[in-house]
Amino acid sequence: MTVVPGSSFAALETPAALVDLDRFERNVSSMAAYAAQHRLALRPHIKTHKSTTVGAAQIASGAVGLTVATPAEAAVMSGVTRDILLAYPAIGPKLGKLMALPQETRLTVSLDSARAVNELHAAARAADRTVRVYVELDVGMHRVGVTAWDDAITLARLVQASAPLEYAGIAFYPGHIRDLVGGQDAKLEALRTALASATLALDSAGVAPGVVSGGSTPTVWRTHEITGVTEFRPGTYVYNDRGTAAIGSCSWDDCAFTVLSTVVSTSVPNQAVIDAGTKALGREPMRGVEGEGYGSLLDRPDVIVSRMNEEHGILDLSHTDWRPQVGDLVRVVPNHVCIVVHLNDVMYGVRGDRVERSWPVDARGRSHPMVGASA
Amino acid sequence: MTVVPGSSFAALETPAALVDLDRFERNVSSMAAYAAQHRLALRPHIKTHKSTTVGAAQIASGAVGLTVATPAEAAVMSGVTRDILLAYPAIGPKLGKLMALPQETRLTVSLDSARAVNELHAAARAADRTVRVYVELDVGMHRVGVTAWDDAITLARLVQASAPLEYAGIAFYPGHIRDLVGGQDAKLEALRTALASATLALDSAGVAPGVVSGGSTPTVWRTHEITGVTEFRPGTYVYNDRGTAAIGSCSWDDCAFTVLSTVVSTSVPNQAVIDAGTKALGREPMRGVEGEGYGSLLDRPDVIVSRMNEEHGILDLSHTDWRPQVGDLVRVVPNHVCIVVHLNDVMYGVRGDRVERSWPVDARGRSHPMVGASA
Numbered sequence: 249m250t251v252v253p254g255s256s257f258a259a260l261e262t263p264a265a266l267v268d269l270d271r272f273e274r275n276v277s278s279m280a281a282y283a284a285q286h287r288l289a290l291r292p293h294i295k296t297h298k299s300t301t302v303g304a305a306q307i308a309s310g311a312v313g314l315t316v317a318t319p320a321e322a323a324v325m326s327g328v329t330r331d332i333l334l335a336y337p338a339i340g341p342k343l344g345k346l347m348a349l350p351q352e353t354r355l356t357v358s359l360d361s362a363r364a365v366n367e368l369h370a371a372a373r374a375a376d377r378t379v380r381v382y383v384e385l386d387v388g389m390h391r392v393g394v395t396a397w398d399d400a401i402t403l404a405r406l407v408q409a410s411a412p413l414e415y416a417g418i419a420f421y422p423g424h425i426r427d428l429v430g431g432q433d434a435k436l437e438a439l440r441t442a443l444a445s446a447t448l449a450l451d452s453a454g455v456a457p458g459v460v461s462g463g464s465t466p467t468v469w470r471t472h473e474i475t476g477v478t479e480f481r482p483g484t485y486v487y488n489d490r491g492t493a494a495i496g497s498c499s500w501d502d503c504a505f506t507v508l509s510t511v512v513s514t515s516v517p518n519q520a521v522i523d524a525g526t527k528a529l530g531r532e533p534m535r536g537v538e539g540e541g542y543g544s545l546l547d548r549p550d551v552i553v554s555r556m557n558e559e560h561g562i563l564d565l566s567h568t569d570w571r572p573q574v575g576d577l578v579r580v581v582p583n584h585v586c587i588v589v590h591l592n593d594v595m596y597g598v599r600g601d602r603v604e605r606s607w608p609v610d611a612r613g614r615s616h617p618m619v620g621a622s623a
Numbered sequence: 624m625t626v627v628p629g630s631s632f633a634a635l636e637t638p639a640a641l642v643d644l645d646r647f648e649r650n651v652s653s654m655a656a657y658a659a660q661h662r663l664a665l666r667p668h669i670k671t672h673k674s675t676t677v678g679a680a681q682i683a684s685g686a687v688g689l690t691v692a693t694p695a696e697a698a699v700m701s702g703v704t705r706d707i708l709l710a711y712p713a714i715g716p717k718l719g720k721l722m723a724l725p726q727e728t729r730l731t732v733s734l735d736s737a738r739a740v741n742e743l744h745a746a747a748r749a750a751d752r753t754v755r756v757y758v759e760l761d762v763g764m765h766r767v768g769v770t771a772w773d774d775a776i777t778l779a780r781l782v783q784a785s786a787p788l789e790y791a792g793i794a795f796y797p798g799h800i801r802d803l804v805g806g807q808d809a810k811l812e813a814l815r816t817a818l819a820s821a822t823l824a825l826d827s828a829g830v831a832p833g834v835v836s837g838g839s840t841p842t843v844w845r846t847h848e849i850t851g852v853t854e855f856r857p858g859t860y861v862y863n864d865r866g867t868a869a870i871g872s873c874s875w876d877d878c879a880f881t882v883l884s885t886v887v888s889t890s891v892p893n894q895a896v897i898d899a900g901t902k903a904l905g906r907e908p909m910r911g912v913e914g915e916g917y918g919s920l921l922d923r924p925d926v927i928v929s930r931m932n933e934e935h936g937i938l939d940l941s942h943t944d945w946r947p948q949v950g951d952l953v954r955v956v957p958n959h960v961c962i963v964v965h966l967n968d969v970m971y972g973v974r975g976d977r978v979e980r981s982w983p984v985d986a987r988g989r990s991h992p993m994v995g996a997s998a
Contacts, residue, residue: 261694261716295933317934319636336898336934337887339950341636360890363949391935392888392896399890423932512712513767515735515774521767523711527965531906557798558670558961559692559711560766574738575714586933590902590966593988613968 256601258577262510263528265592266579269599271504272486276302279468279485280309286472291315291333291461293483294325294611296586299595301607302486304328313354315481316611319345324611326353333357333382333461335419335481337364337392338371347375356380358419358461360393362406369410380416381407382461387442388435389423397449404455417459417478418446425466426495426536436467440475447476466495466536489585490544494537506546506579507588508596509561511572520563520572524580525556528591532584539583546579553580631976633952637885638903640967641954644974646879647861648680654843654860655684661847666690666708666836668858669700669986671961674970676982677861679703688729690856691986694720699986701728708732708757708836710794710856712739712767713746722750731755733794733836735769737781744785755791756782757836762817763810764798772824779830792834792853793821800841801870801911811842815850822851841870841911864960865919869912881921881954882963883971884936886947895938895947899955900931903966907959914958921954928955 257266283290292306293315303314303325313331316322319342322332326349337359338346349355357368357379365381372379383403386393394400400418407415420443425435443460450456463471463480471480487505488498509524529542541552541564554564561580565571572578582588589595589609597605632641658665667681668690678689678700688706691697694717697707701724712734713721724730732743732754740756747754758778761768769775775793782790795818800810818835825831838846838855846855862880863873884899904917916927916939929939936955940946947953957963964970964984972980 259716261720337949339885339887339898341634342885345636360888361949364887367950386891390891390894391930391932391937392890394890510714510717512714512739513735515767515769516761516765519765523714526905526907526962530901531908531962532901533906555766557766558965562766574712574736575742587901587906590933 253604255603257508257596257598257603258601260508260596260603262508262577263524264508265589265595266506266508267487267595267597268504268506269597269604271502272597275486275488275498275502275504276305276309279482280311282469283480284310288471288477289459289479291331291479291481292486293317293335293481294321296483296589297486298589298609298611299607300324300328300610306486312479315483318342320613321611322346322349322353322355326350330354333481335421337361337384339364339367343367343371347371347377351377354380356382356416358382358384360384360386360403362403365403365406365410365413369413372412376412378412378414380414382417382419382459383407383415383457385418385420385446387420387422387439387446387462388425389421391421391423393420397446400446401450401453401455404450404453408455415455417457417461418450419461421462422464422467425464436470436473440473443474443476465492465497468497484585487585487589490539490581490583491532491534491536493581494534494539500549503546503581505585505588506581507543509578509580511574511576511578514572514574518564518566520565522553522561522563522578522580523559524553525558525560527558528588529553529556529561529580529582530584530587530591531556532582532587534583541583543580543582546581549581628979630978632883632971632973632978633976635883635971635978637883637952638899639883640964640970641881641883642862642970642972643879643881644972644979646877647972650861650863650873650877650879651680651684654857655681655686657844658855659685663846663852664834664854666706666854666856667861668692668710668856669696671858671964672861673964673984673986674982675699675703675985681861687854690858693717695988696986697721697724697730701725705729708856710796712736712759714739714742718742718746722746722752726752729755731757731791733757733759735759735767735778737778740778740781740785740788744788747787751787753787753789755789757792757794757834758782758790758832760793760795760821762795762797762814762821762837763800764796766796766798768795772821775821776825776828776830779825779828783830790830792832792836793825794836796837797839797842800839811845811848815848818849818851840867840872843872859960862960862964865914865956865958866907866909866911868956869909869914875924878921878956880960880963881956882918884953884955886949886951886953889947889949893939893941895940897928897936897938897953897955898934899928900933900935902933903963904928904931904936904955904957905959905962905966906931907957907962909958916958918955918957921956924956
């Protein structure tokens, strides 16, 4: 199916990923303004949009570079920026793709193990390219990152002894702070304390971090309060989602991304079935705050997607008088937009109900063709 | 990255989707043998594999045709079979893609509303093509399907009065039966009773169904016990998964699909972090039986993926003495394989640790290019 720009989104085959361009543009410029106001280096994480179109818009609005999670994302994004952070340890075959990035790309990698330093060192030496390194700290999420500052010092020194690697700073991700709406200031204070003790230890050992890269979506508008941070890597803000709105990181009117869906069945009482299920919406719970279901309607946030199968989403109508008909269109704001974008190949940019343009989710795939493979 | 056939899967960039070819081939032939033994028409649902390679193998082993969930899947699968069931009501712009299927494709659509009949009728008449119709019944899942047999009769008659539509039979999906391992025979008996009352009502009204199309993965090996069923549409059996094994629809050794992953961090005690998170494994819970986590290791089913972020999976090591190192490879059997395949572009077929071939997940995308759109 082809869609002509300027036509109504009602002409789209559903489910389809819509981006409200007015909201999207406002989100991009608001974050750039916040970064400029507080003199923070803005290095957006492209995991949310996986698109060179959006990455280029972020760079154009003042981002210093981009953050990626995989070498495949780095390869695609090297087309729109020369400054890329891989916020993920590169181990094994991933290093080959990473070293194949254009020589003019300034590459930084965050990592938390000697094994990762040694593998990166060998690859960088063989490729004869400088690679900057951030040592990743665990500041409370307990996912990755060194938990003892002595280990951070050891890693920093190992990097310094591993030219052409360059020790560039530290990174952290406070993913354990899900909500700053009510009574969570204590967590922010604990984060400040942990970071201060880490930087003091590193300073004293002669491995002061040039860059302190951190922040997360729930803390994003308070990044300037996390003393010492020089760079932040927000991702979700470009589109936002039901979860971001629920924790107060944005308002409902900042939600730029929706999944356009069609009501396909109303045969069972008190529900309507739409053609967006787990393969279109993901199955992400609300986090950090109470909230049932997997998404809610843009125009009726009280109507939620309460159950799903692969291609079916069940709208719970038991708390509303609204009764949609088969064929009606609805727009779902998903709980977690990053997962939903990853399920799509194309985004449709709309103003009002008009489709203005589309762009590919060009950093989505993990395609690795085989030499001489049969199909 | 390119991989040469015959090389070890250790050369693959992770996460990567592996299919054990011995198990896969055995799964395909076992189901074909079961169908032949019980004289059931086998019409596999391609939602699990989304691949013409696998669809062609199913047809070659005796399937009468294929089942799909979307017109896009139908378009791709029309390359390997001339007999396609769209087990989903086609509403709105979807009908255009459906009518564009090759004229030689025998197309059947299942539906549950007069609106769907009328839209399909208009589209079929405009395209001058015969479309067979199954009336969908709700036999207890309460998702889609008519709940009153009088409504089924009304729909069947409406189809009969809507040439070039042809009333071909009825369809049902007993998705409410999650487990036939213990004490669930009562649910199977209730299903038999519901189906018998429906067919009796339809027979009496002069709209006897030519085809009775039903079944599900938990009930799949007992389809012949569901009196009256002439056709079944299993999907998951080609690959199987942790969920299918847990409910007893297959053994652990029938699990043909794994996500190859690399251990990227062991910095936090009692856990190891792998590079397969929600974007590689989905976030599907176990259903029908108890079971924590989102997948478990092929070689160590007691080690589960207990937490995830987008690109991080946390292996819980608190109940094992096994301690992997950064760089080690593990193979995860996901809870629900259909969702995981949908996240991948390429499957790697392996025998032992050797990559023999790869094939594209060519019916995965929902790509709809725009005419004259800017990128």
